[in-house]
Amino acid sequence: MRIKKIVEKTVPFGSAIANSYINFNKMTSSAVAVVTDVVYENKPVIGYGFNSVGRYAATSIIQDRMIPKIMNAAPKDIYEEDESNIDPFKINKLLKKNEKPGGHGDRAHAVGAIDMAVWDAVAKIEQKPLYKLLAERYNHDNYEKKVYTYGAGGYYYESDNMNQLKDELKSYLDKGFTDVKMKIGGADLNIDLRRIETALEVVNGCGSRLMVDANGRFDLKEALDYGFAIKDFELKWYEEPLDPLDFASHQLLAEYYPGAIATGENLFSFEDARNLLRHGGLRPDIDSIQLDPPLSYGLVEYMKILKYMESLGWSSKCCIPHGGNQFCLHITAGLGLGGNECYPGVFQPFGGFADDLSIREGYVIPTEIPGIGFEAKANLWKILRNIT
Amino acid sequence: MRIKKIVEKTVPFGSAIANSYINFNKMTSSAVAVVTDVVYENKPVIGYGFNSVGRYAATSIIQDRMIPKIMNAAPKDIYEEDESNIDPFKINKLLKKNEKPGGHGDRAHAVGAIDMAVWDAVAKIEQKPLYKLLAERYNHDNYEKKVYTYGAGGYYYESDNMNQLKDELKSYLDKGFTDVKMKIGGADLNIDLRRIETALEVVNGCGSRLMVDANGRFDLKEALDYGFAIKDFELKWYEEPLDPLDFASHQLLAEYYPGAIATGENLFSFEDARNLLRHGGLRPDIDSIQLDPPLSYGLVEYMKILKYMESLGWSSKCCIPHGGNQFCLHITAGLGLGGNECYPGVFQPFGGFADDLSIREGYVIPTEIPGIGFEAKANLWKILRNIT
Numbered sequence: 027m028r029i030k031k032i033v034e035k036t037v038p039f040g041s042a043i044a045n046s047y048i049n050f051n052k053m054t055s056s057a058v059a060v061v062t063d064v065v066y067e068n069k070p071v072i073g074y075g076f077n078s079v080g081r082y083a084a085t086s087i088i089q090d091r092m093i094p095k096i097m098n099a100a101p102k103d104i105y106e107e108d109e110s111n112i113d114p115f116k117i118n119k120l121l122k123k124n125e126k127p128g129g130h131g132d133r134a135h136a137v138g139a140i141d142m143a144v145w146d147a148v149a150k151i152e153q154k155p156l157y158k159l160l161a162e163r164y165n166h167d168n169y170e171k172k173v174y175t176y177g178a179g180g181y182y183y184e185s186d187n188m189n190q191l192k193d194e195l196k197s198y199l200d201k202g203f204t205d206v207k208m209k210i211g212g213a214d215l216n217i218d219l220r221r222i223e224t225a226l227e228v229v230n231g232c233g234s235r236l237m238v239d240a241n242g243r244f245d246l247k248e249a250l251d252y253g254f255a256i257k258d259f260e261l262k263w264y265e266e267p268l269d270p271l272d273f274a275s276h277q278l279l280a281e282y283y284p285g286a287i288a289t290g291e292n293l294f295s296f297e298d299a300r301n302l303l304r305h306g307g308l309r310p311d312i313d314s315i316q317l318d319p320p321l322s323y324g325l326v327e328y329m330k331i332l333k334y335m336e337s338l339g340w341s342s343k344c345c346i347p348h349g350g351n352q353f354c355l356h357i358t359a360g361l362g363l364g365g366n367e368c369y370p371g372v373f374q375p376f377g378g379f380a381d382d383l384s385i386r387e388g389y390v391i392p393t394e395i396p397g398i399g400f401e402a403k404a405n406l407w408k409i410l411r412n413i414t
Numbered sequence: 415m416r417i418k419k420i421v422e423k424t425v426p427f428g429s430a431i432a433n434s435y436i437n438f439n440k441m442t443s444s445a446v447a448v449v450t451d452v453v454y455e456n457k458p459v460i461g462y463g464f465n466s467v468g469r470y471a472a473t474s475i476i477q478d479r480m481i482p483k484i485m486n487a488a489p490k491d492i493y494e495e496d497e498s499n500i501d502p503f504k505i506n507k508l509l510k511k512n513e514k515p516g517g518h519g520d521r522a523h524a525v526g527a528i529d530m531a532v533w534d535a536v537a538k539i540e541q542k543p544l545y546k547l548l549a550e551r552y553n554h555d556n557y558e559k560k561v562y563t564y565g566a567g568g569y570y571y572e573s574d575n576m577n578q579l580k581d582e583l584k585s586y587l588d589k590g591f592t593d594v595k596m597k598i599g600g601a602d603l604n605i606d607l608r609r610i611e612t613a614l615e616v617v618n619g620c621g622s623r624l625m626v627d628a629n630g631r632f633d634l635k636e637a638l639d640y641g642f643a644i645k646d647f648e649l650k651w652y653e654e655p656l657d658p659l660d661f662a663s664h665q666l667l668a669e670y671y672p673g674a675i676a677t678g679e680n681l682f683s684f685e686d687a688r689n690l691l692r693h694g695g696l697r698p699d700i701d702s703i704q705l706d707p708p709l710s711y712g713l714v715e716y717m718k719i720l721k722y723m724e725s726l727g728w729s730s731k732c733c734i735p736h737g738g739n740q741f742c743l744h745i746t747a748g749l750g751l752g753g754n755e756c757y758p759g760v761f762q763p764f765g766g767f768a769d770d771l772s773i774r775e776g777y778v779i780p781t782e783i784p785g786i787g788f789e790a791k792a793n794l795w796k797i798l799r800n801i802t
Contacts, residue, residue, distance in 0.1 A: 036478075049512050054478075080514055085474035087520060090424075090442075124440065126468055127630040128658035128680030129709075131519025132475060242515040270516040271685035274692055292516030297659040304662055305693055321517075 027109060027151065028101075030061045030070075032093045032140070035413040036083040037076075039373055054083040055376055056136070059414045060112075060143040064151050073147025074400050074410045077135035078320040078349035079373040080291070084136035092136050095120050111151045114144045118326035130295035134323045141324020142353050142398070150397040156353075157392045160360025164329065172389035173358045174365035176237065177201065178350065179372070180208020180225060187217075188224045195228040201370055202385030205229070205262060207237035211244060215255055222256065239265040242292060246275040253283035263288040263314055271298070277307030288314035291348030294322040299331045303338055310340045314364065318348040325357060332361065350377050352399050355392045366390070375405035415497060415539065416489075418449045418458075420481045420528070423801040424471040425464070427761055442471040443764055444524070447802045448500075448531040452539050461535025462788050462798045465523035466708040466737035467761045468679065472524035480524050483508050499539045502532045506714035518683035522711045529712020530741050530786070538785040544741075545780045548748025552717065560777035561746045562753030564625065565589065566738065567760065568596020568613060575605075576612045583616040589758055590773030593617070593650060595625035599632060603643055610644065627653040630680060634663040641671035651676040651702055659686070665695030676702035679736030682710040687719045691726055698728045702752065706736040713745060720749065738765050740787050743780045754778070763793035 039053040060073040077084060096104060099120050106113045121137045149156040161169035177198030183190040195206045208225050210218045222238060229235035238261055244252065249267040256264065263286040268275045270292035280287055287308060293299050299317055302308065308315075315335070319328040332342055343364040347354040350367040358366040368390070369377045380393045380402035393399030401407050427441040445464045452459040465472060484492060487508050494501045509525045537544040549557035565586030571578040583594045596613050598606045610626060617623035626649055632640065637655040644652065651674040656663045658680035668675055675696060681687050687705055690696065696703075703723070707716040720730055731752040735742040738755040746754040756778070757765045768781045768790035781787030789795050 036474075052512065081517065082479055083474070084520075085478065086424075086471070087474075090473065091470055126680055128686075129469065129519035129522070129682050130659075131517035131521050131682075132472075133519050134517070269685055271518075271683075271689060273689065292514055294517050294519075295659075297657055298516075301659060301661065301689065301693075305689075 027105065027111065028063045029096065029104065029112065030063050031414075032061070032096060032143075033059045033414050034085065034088040034093065034139075036085045037409055039079065039376065053079070053081075055079075056083040056085060056088055056139045057410060057413050058088065058139045058143040059410065060140070060147045061414055062112075062147055062151070066150075066153070071147055071150045072414060073143040073145070073150065073397070075139045075142025075144070075146060075353070076320065076376050077139040078318050078351060078354075079369070079377060080349070081132070081135050081321060084132050084139065087132055087136040088139065092121050092140060095123060096140075112144055112148055114141060114148060114324070114326050117141065117144050118324060122323075127297075130298055130323075134294035135321050137323045138320040141326060142320050145325055145353070146397045146400070153396045155392060155394050155396060156356035156398050157360035160357065165361050168362060170359045170362055172391050173355055174346075174388060175203065175350075175368045175385060175390045176205035176207055176365070176388065177203035178207040178239070178367050178369050180206065180221075180239075182209060182212045188221065191221055192224055192228055195225055198370055199228065202387065203368070203370070204388035205235045205237070207239055207265070209241065210238045210252065211240035211248075215251060218252070219255060222259065226259065233260040234262050237262045237265055237288070240267050242266045242269050244268055246272075246278060249275065249279050250282055253279060257283060257285055261285060265289065265316075266291065270302075273301055273305035276302070277305060280307040280309060280313070286312045286314065288316055288346070290316040291318050291321075293317055296327055296330050296334065300334060303335065303340070310338070310344060313344065314346050315340070315344055316346055316348045316367075318354070319357060320349070320351070320353060328357070329361075352379055352392070352403065355379055355390065356398055359392050375403070375409055378403070415450055415452045415493070415499065417484065417492065417500065418451050419802075420484060420531075421447045421449070421802050422473065422476040422481065422527075424473045425797055427467065427764065441467070441469075443467070444471040444473060444476055444527045445798060445801050446476065446527045446531040447798070448528070448535045449802055450500075450535055450539070454538075454541070459535055459538045460802060461531040461533070461538060461785070463527045463530025463532070463534060463741070464708065464764050465527040466706050466739060467757070467765060468737070469520070469523050469709060472520050472527065475520055475524040476527065480509050480528060483511060484528075500532055500536055502529060502536060502712070502714050505529065505532050506712060510711075515685075518686055518711075522682035523709050526708040526710055526712045529714060530708050533713055533741070534785045534788070541784045543780060543782050543784060544744035544786050545748035548745065553749050556750060558747045558750055560779050561743055562734075562776060563591065563738075563756045563773060563778045564593040564595055564753070564776065565591035566595040566627070566755050566757050568594065568609075568627075570597060570600045576609065579609055580612055580616055583613055586758055587616065590775065591756070591758070592776035593623045593625070595627055595653070597629065598626045598640065599628035599636075603639060606640070607643060610647065614647065621648040622650050625650045625653055625676070628655050630654045630657050632656055634660075634666060637663065637667050638670060641667060645671060645673055649673060653677065653704075654679065658690075661689055661693035664690070665693060668695040668697060668701070674700040674702065676704055676734070678704040679706050679709075681705055684715055684718050684722065688722060691723065691728070698726070698732060701732065702734050703728070703732055704734055704736045704755075706742070707745060708737065708739070708741060716745070717749075740767055740780070740791065743767055743778065744786055747780050763791070763797055766791065
């Protein structure tokens with residue numbers, strides 16, 4: 027088989043929301059299609075991918091720098107030995123060629139978007155849902171029948187903040203989530219404490235059903251102030267309290283804050299993840315790592331990170347990818363991770379799962395159609411089907 | 415005054431060389447022009463910039479994501495209070511808006527290229543060479559009358575490696591350099607040792623006139639093997655022995671290797687630099703930090719890093735920027751850094767200094783014309799003058 031062409035198109039996210047750090051309404055993503063010459067039912071197999079939420083399209087990096095590396099490569103550097111399918115590990119190696127070490131940012135999102143499209147194509151060529159392919163190849167045929175997820179949101183509102191927050195979080199429970207996540211750090215500590223208390227009312231006062239997310243905006247002093255103020259709520263986790271690269275402050279916060287900490291969505295490489303694990307003082311028995319494969323050189327790099335984590339005594343159950351998309355849902359199911367984020371209603375059309383898959387008691391299942399299942403999410407499929 | 419427009423153009427580097435990590439012949443840079451409405455001698459003042467060597471153009475990041483942030487901003491967020499000039503600190507703040515923390519890669523090069531063009535415009539508007547403006551504003555009017563530099567190269571050759579290496583390094587001494595730098599890690603240790611001995615012959619056996627550069631390719635074991643093998647040469651420094659983000663290995667190497675270590679050209683933010691200084695075990699009395707401002711969010715970020723270094727007891731003399739361009743030459747002179755790299759003949763047209771400035775006994779001086787002085791480097795000026 028052969029890859030016939032690879033196409034990138036820049037697509038807006040169009041979410042008119044803000045967290046404590048940024049405004050999302052100008053955010054874009056790169057949608058990628060890997061078109062193959064394999065044909066099933068008279069249709070060519072095309073793999074689709076995109077980079078995840080929170081960053082921007084990697085337009086020229088993908089078009090001018092990455093796609094030519096694949097299109098100009100020898101078949102032996104792209105395909106499996108019998109040329110029956112694409113080898114995602116070879117693609118990863120190709121895309122990292124002539125790239126200096128360090129500086130894992132937009133380039134990592136570019137490679138991640140292509141990696142996602144490649145895995146979609148690989149699973150479609152094997153005519154399997156991706157989670158099953160991953161389970162067979164890398165997890166002794168074990169997979170999760172259902173995946174833990176939670177409703178992420180809890181935004182700031184300009185007027186009637188507390189009631190709107192309550193309504194928003196209630197709507198997530200109505201959708202079938204049991205746990206919800208809210209933003210903090212966009213207001214003073216006192217206001218945020220009232221917001222947290224309001225949110226706790228929605229989950230029957232049960233701290234283990236509520237996460238708070240500071241989006242990396244605190245310095246150590248602020249992170250400690252919030253940590254001391256919230257510790258008695260015994261929340262499910264305290265997310266991204268600090269700049270993601272401020273490992274030393276994570277270490278100190280983890281000494282003082284007894285509850286669970288979650289971070290990693292803004293670390294985009296094996297090397298950065300390793301530094302968090304080496305220097306961040308996180309605790310394998312309670313903390314969560316949230317690296318996001320499509321932002322971080324893709325699943326190939328992610329599996330390298332999982333292997334390193336394992337060598338340090340971290341279970342794959344500690345990994346709960348950021349972003350809330352179908353690719354990560356398959357990865358979570360197929361490799362047995364701890365769960366997968368979900369942003370109900372926002373970051374469309376890329377966020378969320380297939381249309382006919384409802385959330386039940388806080389769990390979701392991946393699609394059974396070959397590949398990642400983008401074809402079963404109408405608003406996303408409308409975009410993807412038109413990029414070639 | 416007002417910025418009328420900002421333009422980006424992608425330009426090839428065209429250096430047919432390789433180090434132990436990458437091949438440079440497909441490398442590109444973003445050239446940027448900031449066109450103002452200020453007029454001197456009937457010509458509009460235009461500031462020029464580019465991102466430095468070793469990475470790629472940041473085309474769509476600059477064009478689609480960064481330039482609109484400036485062009486759509488309110489004047490109070492761009493200019494000095496009296497509107498007589500651009501405020502580079504305000505530009506930096508604008509460009510970092512709606513950008514999440516972490517992931518300091520191509521984005522940092524995009525901001526760096528614009529920052530360079532802004533500083534060129536700012537100095538031209540004040541009708542001063544940039545180094546004098548920097549000295550006045552930030553260094554109590556002190557500046558270096560001449561700047562230490564060295565001839566970086568020492569490449570691998572396909573045939574007659576030792577003689578060609580010798581000829582190359584000799585040509586640098588003929589150009590006025592006293593010290594030279596060569597690549598290592600692209601061959602076996604034994605061959606590299608012969609190459610180092612060959613290079614030492616060129617500098618009269620004087621280790622303090624030779625640096626070796628591994629371009630970040632060793633793991634700890636290899637870095638230690640090389641370190642033990644070369645330590646008796648007492649080289650000027652051992653550069654980028656390890657992956658730039660592998661701080662823990664730097665710390666151990668610095669415990670075992672008694673000579674000077676230099677690194678930092680592939681760290682692109684304050685947060686990454688801080689981690690090197692916190693976790694890398696480097697020694698302020700002997701080691702060098704080589705962060706490259708145009709790759710790292712520009713001079714504004716670089717001054718923040720210098721301030722942090724000072725707070726830890728590091729002198730600005732420990733800083734020797736990577737890349738070898740005129741912008742860094744002005745920064746080194748104006749802020750009193752330890753020196754500035756030079757790549758004689760390669761990475762053209764962006765690398766190197768003004769045409770009429772020869773190297774004398776290992777030192778170079780910046781231009782005296784207003785701004786950075788690109789107009790005095792014919793091959794570069796030919797490119798830059800045409801991008802608007």
